[in-house]
Amino acid sequence: MTDNIVEKIQREHDAILSELDGLIEEAGSEQQQSRAEGFLRMERKLQTHMYAEERVFSPLLAGTLQERIEESLDDHNRIRRELREAFAARSLKPGWRAALAELKTLVRFHVENEEVLLNELGDGFSDADLEGMGRRFEAEKQNYLGALAELSHGSGEAV
Ligand SMILES: [Fe+2]
Numbered sequence: 040m041t042d043n044i045v046e047k048i049q050r051e052h053d054a055i056l057s058e059l060d061g062l063i064e065e066a067g068s069e070q071q072q073s074r075a076e077g078f079l080r081m082e083r084k085l086q087t088h089m090y091a092e093e094r095v096f097s098p099l100l101a102g103t104l105q106e107r108i109e110e111s112l113d114d115h116n117r118i119r120r121e122l123r124e125a126f127a128a129r130s131l132k133p134g135w136r137a138a139l140a141e142l143k144t145l146v147r148f149h150v151e152n153e154e155v156l157l158n159e160l161g162d163g164f165s166d167a168d169l170e171g172m173g174r175r176f177e178a179e180k181q182n183y184l185g186a187l188a189e190l191s192h193g194s195g196e197a198v
Pocket residue numbers: 048052088092150153
């Protein structure tokens with residue numbers, strides 16, 4: 040499997056969008072439990088992805104990429120807000136599907152914006168740099184997941 044950050048990110052975009060499609064398809068089901076579980080799985084993937092992008096892209100803040108990166112951050116924050124709203128709507132029948140559809144629109148729009156950033160990255164850096172970034176991207180994802188696991192372990196002990 041490639042370490043190239045551009046290919047890694049594109050693969051994750053495809054995976055997240057298809058998970059969102061699956062959630063929208065199942066939005067009418069009565070299974071509230073699996074509905075929440077599927078959402079939380081997709082949410083974790085998306086939050087981890089955005090966190091790692093922010094950690095890896097921020098050091099590149101310079102010249103032409105700066106504006107793109109700031110736009111990306113705004114998109115991420117919009118997506119995070121919609122994730123909270125969608126989760127809050129999980130027990131409302133019409134609201135749930137609408138919130139998921141809105142989330143998917145935001146994610147698809149962001150993915151299109153990010154393609155421009157990814158192209159600039161691909162053109163501006165050597166293969167070795169892009170592979171180094173890909174490894175840092177994976178390491179940042181592990182940091183995020185590790186921090187989440189620590190948090191849930193901590194709260195488990197507190198109860
Ligand atoms: Fe992304």
